Amino acid sequence: MAAPEVFNVSQSPITSHAFNADRTRQFSMRSDQLMRWFLILFRTFALEVAVSLNTNEVQLFSRSGLDWTPTETLSEHDKIVTSIDWAPNSNRIVTASQDRNAYVWQQASDPLTGRVVWKPTLVLLRINRAATFVRWSPFEDKFAVASGARAIAVCSFDPDNNWWIAKQLKKPIRSTVLSVDWHPNNVLLAAGSADMKARVFSAYIKDVDKRPPPSVWGEKLPFNTVCGEYSSPSGGWVHSVGFSPSGDVLAFASHDSTVSVVYPGGPAIYTIRSNSLPYVSLTWTSEDSIVAAGHDCQPVLLTGGPSGWQAVGSLDDTTAPKSSVGGRGGPTGSSPVGRLNSAAFNTFRNADSRGLGSSPGGGTPLATDTELFTVHQNTITDIRAYEGAPDAVSRVSTSGVDGKLVIWNVSAVSGLGTKLKALRVG
Amino acid sequence: MAPTDVKFRKIDVDAYDEDVLLETELYDPDPRDPQQVIEETKARAAAVRSSLSKGDILGALVTILDNPPYGSNAEEAKNLTLQTVVTVLNSTKATDIPNVVRSLPPEAQDTLMKYLYKGMGMPGWGDVSGSVLLGWHEKLTEVAGTGCIVRAMTDRRMA
Numbered sequence: 001m002a003a004p005e006v007f008n009v010s011q012s013p014i015t016s017h018a019f020n021a022d023r024t025r026q027f028s029m030r031s032d033q034l035m036r037w038f039l040i041l042f043r044t045f046a047l048e049v050a051v052s053l054n055t056n057e058v059q060l061f062s063r064s065g066l067d068w069t070p071t072e073t074l075s076e077h078d079k080i081v082t083s084i085d086w087a088p089n090s091n092r093i094v095t096a097s098q099d100r101n102a103y104v105w106q107q108a109s110d111p112l113t114g115r116v117v118w119k120p121t122l123v124l125l126r127i128n129r130a131a132t133f134v135r136w137s138p139f140e141d142k143f144a145v146a147s148g149a150r151a152i153a154v155c156s157f158d159p160d161n162n163w164w165i166a167k168q169l170k171k172p173i174r175s176t177v178l179s180v181d182w183h184p185n186n187v188l189l190a191a192g193s194a195d196m197k198a199r200v201f202s203a204y205i206k207d208v209d210k211r212p213p214p215s216v217w218g219e220k221l222p223f224n225t226v227c228g229e230y231s232s233p234s235g236g237w238v239h240s241v242g243f244s245p246s247g248d249v250l251a252f253a254s255h256d257s258t259v260s261v262v263y264p265g266g267p268a269i270y271t272i273r274s275n276s277l278p279y280v281s282l283t284w285t286s287e288d289s290i291v292a293a294g295h296d297c298q299p300v301l302l303t304g305g306p307s308g309w310q311a312v313g314s315l316d317d318t319t320a321p322k323s324s325v326g327g328r329g330g331p332t333g334s335s336p337v338g339r340l341n342s343a344a345f346n347t348f349r350n351a352d353s354r355g356l357g358s359s360p361g362g363g364t365p366l367a368t369d370t371e372l373f374t375v376h377q378n379t380i381t382d383i384r385a386y387e388g389a390p391d392a393v394s395r396v397s398t399s400g401v402d403g404k405l406v407i408w409n410v411s412a413v414s415g416l417g418t419k420l421k422a423l424r425v426g
Numbered sequence: 427m428a429p430t431d432v433k434f435r436k437i438d439v440d441a442y443d444e445d446v447l448l449e450t451e452l453y454d455p456d457p458r459d460p461q462q463v464i465e466e467t468k469a470r471a472a473a474v475r476s477s478l479s480k481g482d483i484l485g486a487l488v489t490i491l492d493n494p495p496y497g498s499n500a501e502e503a504k505n506l507t508l509q510t511v512v513t514v515l516n517s518t519k520a521t522d523i524p525n526v527v528r529s530l531p532p533e534a535q536d537t538l539m540k541y542l543y544k545g546m547g548m549p550g551w552g553d554v555s556g557s558v559l560l561g562w563h564e565k566l567t568e569v570a571g572t573g574c575i576v577r578a579m580t581d582r583r584m585a
Contacts (some may be wrong), residue, residue: 048433150445174445174447174451175447196452196453196582197450203576228566232534233584234536234577234580234581235452235453235580235581235582236577236580236581254580255580256576256578256580256581257572257573257576257577258573258577259581273532273536273573273574273577274571274573275570275571275572275573275574276571276572276573277572277573278573278576356462411565
């Protein structure tokens with residue numbers, strides 16, 4: 001089992017993260033492929049990630065060797081940046097914030113210094129509450145901003161005025177919208193809301209979109225058509241929504257510790273009850289698998305199909321504490337300081353720094369009481385596909401309240417942790 | 427310095443919001459008629475008594491926890507359900523609890539957790555015994571995890 005790559009990005013929580021030129025599109029077959037390969041080659045050398053460290057700024061990090069170094073800071077927002085999305089092909093960043101604004105950032109050379117800098121463009125959202133979530137549409141000509149104003153702003157570019165204008169999806173949303181996800185056809189939009197509902201809307205914009213082909217969600221799709229409204233049996237805020245790679249299936253995670261999978265043609269809803277704390281973010285890794293993560297601090301793989309769904313296991317190895325360097329090697333791990341005898345060293349260090357006495361029975365001093373056996377030491381705020389085509393994602397990335405950014409192999413599923421073992425009882 | 431006037435905190439601000447989201451709009455209403463729900467619950471209570479006399483704890487629990495009453499107009503049926511659940515819980519030997527809990531379907535586990543919390547909120551009511559409830563709570567959490575507690579707290583179809 002390949003170990004996940006762990007990066008300690010900051011001491012503060014990471015609210016949201018987005019990588020550039022997402023590697024998921026590397027193998028997609030579309031026009032201007034040669035151009036695209038050059039871009040990908042070029043960008044692989046400058047792999048970057050944009051994160052919101054729970055402040056009003058967006059911090060860009062660039063990969064250098066095995067580490068991430070801060071490169072640029074995008075500061076235009078007045079309040080906490082809640083969500084970031086990086087369009088892979090057009091290389092534009094969109095950010096949403098509690099200051100009720102969104103900005104689209106584009107690279108341009110500064111007329112004074114000639115340096116390439118990120119320039120913001122204001123978006124006219126017309127919302128009177130915080131913007132909570134933002135996502136580019138698949139063709140990158142629109143984006144959707146969820147908000148606390150019981151509305152979703154669907155934004156498209158207005159070349160006449162050189163700004164982004166919004167059209168709002170309002171009905172029948174009754175509360176804050178917490179997340180959105182685009183259907184691959186660039187028209188349908190799923191939204192999860194604090195009124196306990198996951199909905200599928202049409203976000204058709206006349207001047208931008210071509211008429212979409214009929215799908216399982218409907219045929220005629222004028223703006224604000226509600227194609228479906230779903231909730232889990234025990235309710236709960238819908239924290240995260242996601243269309244499957246084909247767009248024919250919808251999954252959502254809600255605050256009752258469940259993930260529900262909707263087959264609109266069925267009509268069937270499968271609810272997978274978790275044994276642990278609620279998930280707040282999910283991403284499809286293929287047409288029959290989902291990775292969800294949240295307050296449980298570990299990404300969990302779910303698999304299934306039209307006949308049913310179940311939790312398979314955790315991408316995290318939760319059998320041993322992670323604090324010791326190379327802790328996966330042995331039960332006690334190696335000491336962080338040279339070749340010192342770790343057991344004795346840890347005993348004295350704990351006695352010195354924490355006032356802990358020797359452990360009773362002379363057992364090996366393990367992790368401190370507060371350390372979790374998961375890689376993330378706090379809630380995972382955001383999970384995204386990192387590598388592979390949309391229907392065959394091989395790696396996913398997570399960011400957490402513990403300030404860690406982790407890249408996981410989807411294939412590295414360890415058996416169900418003790419917390420999950422009894423998931424499907426009866 | 428204590429604030430002198432805190433009356434404003436008691437203003438019902440929702441009354442000024444024409445688009446207010448009401449508690450009852452957060453879940454689908456029970457399609458059954460309240461009268462029908464009470465009769466159903468009474469019939470179930472009788473079925474539970476006969477199961478108990480045969481020593482069938484699991485059967486009794488499954489009967490009473492299936493399709494439980496909910497909503498603001500079903501208080502009587504809810505209390506009767508709690509009373510029946512408590513009777514079953516009280517008449518179970520502590521050593522049998524883990525097996526019973528493990529054999530319950532997931533929906534029934536979630537409902538049982540709701541009634542455990544409802545019972546804990548009404549100490550001394552009827553035959554409610556805190557120690558019995560805590561014993562069940564411990565075993566149920568071992569099997570169904572914190573997820574079950576989260577569902578009991580999240581669900582607006584309150585017991």
